[in-house]
Amino acid sequence: METVTKGIFINGLWEVKERSYALRAPYDGKVLANISKADAGDVDRAIAGAHRAFETMRKLPAHQRSRILQQAALQLRERKEEAALLLSQEAGKPIRTARAEIERTITTYEFAAEEAKRINGETIPMDAAPGGEGRLGFTWREPIGTVVAICPFNFPFNLVAHKLGPAIAAGNTVVLKPAEQTPLSALFMAELFQKAGLPDGALQVITGSGRELGDALVEDERVKKITFTGSSEVGKQIKAKAGLRKVTLELGSNSGLIIEPDVPIDKIIPRCVEGAFSFAGQVCISLQRIYVHESIYKPFAEQFIAKTEQLKVGDPSDELTDLSAMIHEREMHRIDSWVQEAVEAGATIGCGGRREGSVYLPTVLLHVKREMSVSCREVFAPVVSIVPYKELDEAIEMVNDSVYGLNVGIYTQHLNKAFHAAREIQAGGVIVNDIPTFRVDHMPYGGVKESGYGREGIKYAVQEMTELKFVSIKTQF
Structure with missing residues (x-):
């Protein structure tokens, strides 16, 4: 049987690249698929498309963002055994453990659907300070823009969900780079999100070598937030290149x-x-x-x-x-x-x-x-x-x-x-x-010292992926 070649996902379309690599199962070395290798030009197109799509995403009302996440979770539930088998093959994860990850992933997207409706601000008692009399103050949270999400191999469904879920809930767009060993899970979810009604360009999936694509992903000024799970060494490099842009790093540990x-x-x-x-x-x-x-x-x-x-x-x-x-x-x-x-x-x-x-x-x-x-x-x-x-x-x-x-x-x-x-x-x-x-x-999840920077957990990740805006209205002239 001929091995299928999987394409990258850009602006709602699947593109098979000339360069590819054979994805092999860790346990027995069986070739599962040929995976397209994107280049820096593809990254540029993906970021540009996500940047354009942000104008649509940021205007989507909360109930629509919530419904998209709910539909993705529902489709994953309907195909959960298929997803678990795919995960078991590409990651070498025992099938019982793979099924548990899929169940957690469904829950994570359901949490994200709920949090999409809970993004709120607060009123500020302006007259608590001299000179604040006759003023109303309040805050709200706005989506940050395009998020680059770089994910590891060990939880390729659920760790992706911890990046996609809050980003979509907040009204952002995402350029996703899955691990080289586990791209099939990310491509599977791209298909589900497209069917769930996510606007074209709101999710881009770029497969290939992290060494080749890393700089293009993290150095582009159109990217407003980088969320990375991986080694401390790579995390430090990303932090150094991010400048003033927001970064969440979930790095090493020896618990x-x-x-x-x-x-x-x-x-x-x-x-x-x-x-x-x-x-x-x-x-x-x-x-x-x-x-x-x-x-x-x-x-x-x-x-x-x-x-x-x-x-x-x-x-x-x-x-x-x-x-x-x-x-x-x-x-x-x-x-x-x-x-x-x-x-x-x-x-x-x-x-x-x-x-x-x-x-x-x-x-x-x-x-x-x-x-x-x-x-x-x-x-x-x-x-x-x-x-x-x-x-x-x-x-x-x-x-x-x-x-x-x-x-x-x-x-x-x-x-x-x-x-x-x-x-x-x-x-x-x-x-x-x-x-x-x-x-x-x-729950809030993240580390100190060389274990990371920032927090995941849907509510906390939404806060990391939004900007707080303050508004003051003078009610008396």
Whole structure:
């Protein structure tokens, strides 16, 4: 059967480019499609089209923007199994995990449809200041313009939704650059939005090499906002090039979890294992560092390893698979070198520590030191470290000893310890009595330090994608 070539989506039309690349499934290497490679000229046309379409989008009433988002969510619900299979193939995500992502994506667009009707301002008591008498003051929010959205491979439906949803809800236009490994999800959603009635040009989808297209996407002055999810290194480059334009950056992490001695460990082990190894650890808030009080360290480590060894690895299309292929061969080489480096420096392998075909086995490391790459850098792989501590403040200090600060979790039955940790932990989110991998799609989400800049979560992203305008009316002459 001839392999289909997928085109880019510009101004409501599909364009197949002369240059393309073969998109292969991470698990078995099967060619899924040929993907068009856009160039800088295509980016210019896409931004120009989005800039023109903004005149239409900014005038769309809230109920129409809401209806478009509702219709996209409805169509995705009707085709959710098709979408899950596509996601499982191109990302190597186990099918059960893929279905969960599609459900979350539907919810995210539904939240966006609701928020489209909630964009409001406030009245200002002008006479609170001398000289403000006889004046009415109020604010409203206006769409910012054209948004460039650059998305990663690990949640290609839901992370796209966290950028498209609030942008459309606010009345903006979007130029979307999906990850090279997962473009099919973005193209699938472009089709749904077109059918949902989104005006031509309001969504442009540009596929191809990030290295080739990056500068053209982020340096164009017609772009008023850049929202990026990816590595800290690329995020810093984008921030430097953005100038005075708005930027939201969701970057790296090495999320930690503190487990206090008062917690019944048998009740939390399955959840901790899930947080460490879901989607092969390729999650921004994947559980990477577990700090366990020394009094329960040994039984926790033993039970955690035993549960990890029960995970089923293999074909992502298998309903029973818990963990499948990493996104690329080079990522397996990278993480294997980090694990071996840790072992040579004194760490021990509780389980895993090697690959089987395209799968890196879920790996538990013990006796890990802070300076090891598996501890101080972002693993983004199915590898977790378990480390003992004596006092809560010691654990907090170890959690904070990082260039990252996205989500951190703590399990404790003491309210005062929970609040103490919440105040002292340096992170965008502190999750009490759950893993740091927890996220629902309307909560504020983002990091501090090298984990990012700005906040996602539909309501909060809408604020990031609008400008606040103040109006004063003198009512007395």
